[in-house]
Amino acid sequence: MTNAEQISEVTTIGEGAMPFESHLQHIFLQQKAAFNANAYPSYDQRVRDLKSLKKAILSSKKTLLSALEKDFHYRSHDESLLGDIFSSLSSIDYTIKHLRRWMKPQKRHVGVVFQPAEAKVIYQPRGVVGIISPWNYPVFLTIGPLVAAIAAGNRAMIKVSEFTPHTNAVLTHLLADVFAADKVSVVQGETDIAQAFSSLPFDHLLFTGSTQVGRHVMKAAAENLVPVTLELGGKSPVIMDDEMPVDDAVSRFIYGKTMNAGQTCVAPDYIFCPKGRVDELVGAIEKQYNIMYPKHEGSSKRTRIINTRQYLRLKGYIDEAKSSGANVISLGGLPADDATCFMPLTLVTDTDPTMRVMREEIFGPILPIVGYDEIQDVIDAVNAGPRPLGLYIQSFNKAFQEKLLTQTHAGGVCINDAAFHVVVDDLPFGGIGESGMGSYHGIEGFRTFSHSKALLKRGRLFFSDMLFPPYGKKIHELFYRFFIS
Structure with missing residues (x-):
């Protein structure tokens, strides 16, 4: 042909x-x-x-x-x-x-x-x-x-x-x-x-x-x-500890979220941040986003949402969160554009678990931030839901890292990075449970x-027939004594 x-x-x-x-x-x-x-x-x-x-x-x-x-x-x-x-x-x-x-x-x-x-x-x-x-x-x-x-x-x-x-x-x-x-x-x-x-x-x-x-x-x-x-896919969390410099944390996860307008299966889906540092984190994300995507460049060279259907789905998440009392922060100074399906990175704080943005995989440039008091609460929350495709730990504290590594499940983990384990050729890529199989x-x-394919190969010598029936031979007695006692 x-x-x-x-x-x-x-x-x-x-x-x-x-x-x-x-x-x-x-x-x-x-x-x-x-x-x-x-x-x-x-x-x-x-x-x-x-x-x-x-x-x-x-x-x-x-x-x-x-x-x-x-x-x-x-x-x-x-x-x-x-x-x-x-x-x-x-x-x-x-x-x-x-x-x-x-x-x-x-x-x-x-x-x-x-x-x-x-x-x-x-x-x-x-x-x-x-x-x-x-x-x-x-x-x-x-x-x-x-x-x-x-x-x-x-x-x-x-x-x-x-x-x-x-x-x-x-x-x-x-x-x-x-x-x-x-x-x-x-x-x-x-x-x-x-x-x-x-x-x-x-x-x-x-x-x-x-x-x-x-x-x-x-x-x-x-x-x-x-x-x-x-x-x-699923909801892949970023988990930040209370000692992590916030600018360092943001620099490690933000590109994993903004690349391809967030339309990446391993993109960070939401962030667990110590409650007292949420405002600091919002400011740091905004600062880094403005550096990466300056307003004066406009939106004409920014990756779009793939089609109107996906764009409206994402917009629906934002509208529902806002009407339910969440704080919605659109970054970069450029508004979303229904006609071109452009959507800037949008942060959502003061969420609750019933919101669609917290229940469904986002797959777009929306990033909820959830404040926490104790790290055990975070572990319990992650373990209560479907196992995520990725889990991203932002911490230089080895004990904190080890606690999350051993007490949660995810398809893959990045420490002080996010999403890019998928392009490390020598690492397996796959999910677990609802995030994948194999x-x-x-x-x-x-x-x-x-x-x-298993292969067992024998040559001319063959001794296994000594254990064949009739049973009760001396060789059986010796075999049981050495191998089954």
Whole structure:
């Protein structure tokens, strides 16, 4: 199949004579047959694929930046370079550097009872994997899982978000230039296609998106007993201690919140601050925000909320909080703009737990601040809710750090930083409970998309038959005496 034919096939799902369910099934079976014909791609082949992918991303860099800008109606090119392009290239480079070691069978111990023998774990490709990527980082959250899938030797079908059509078009052409349709295929479409995609009998399915949609994906996958990795979200708190210099704390978490206008799954969702320091914290955030985003530059070069639906959702949080007695502080001197979906960082104090801004994942530039008296109250509050995707400790006190590390659960933790553990290639990324299931990145990504096949190998010598029936022999008595007493 030529590249042009592949692109045509990908982009016409649901538009031509063939029903989209049949079209998806056709692509899946095509990939399945190709995998069965080459069920263990060589190291050299995998590296060639990854290098070709990197070259294609670099060649398409300007086109991707332009497409991302169009999909967001403006998105900072710097944020696209850092959040989508750099992170994708870094993942490829790291994987190429370490892949040979990851692929090597891992020796395991064999107890004396089973000697002579050797034991190994062989990392075998799963087969055809499904990847459902979101709209907030549509390049990185497509390429990142794909890199892991290719490294592990798989074929991949990718369902991209309908909210980023311009970026999807570039990714579709980019991937078609690198891979045949029976190795990597991109499908586009609305909810009905996403549902049909989730119902395919993949060998593994990775979904990145909301917890609500994640439940539907897992339910659909369960019909075929497809193993899933769910990268979800939730309310990731920042916890500041009473001794932390407030300017230091703000400098460590603010970019994790403002990047991509807060539309990041690991962005700080709210802050626990000692009650007596809330006003000081508000002032420090405002000061730092004004330095990072000066008023005189205007809003024309600020990343927007992705669409009107998401913008109105966020505006509804603010309106409800304000009408319920919260103090709402819009920063930067530039008002929100309904027409362009621009929203500045907005602080919310004097909250209560019933407000939507305190109950639902924000996923935007709104930052509630909650005052606390005792750190145990914070621990109890975090543990009473769903386990967050990230937890961000702002403290130089090792005892404070250790208390929070050991007494709370979260998918990942940053100490004196926020959100950027997600781009450290050698750290696993994933949630826990309602914030996700499973992990990927680095070696964890390779293993997520591999089957860990156990191998016990024996040679000519074989002594285990001495324990075979009939029971009651002297060897049984000796065995029980030494090993079961």
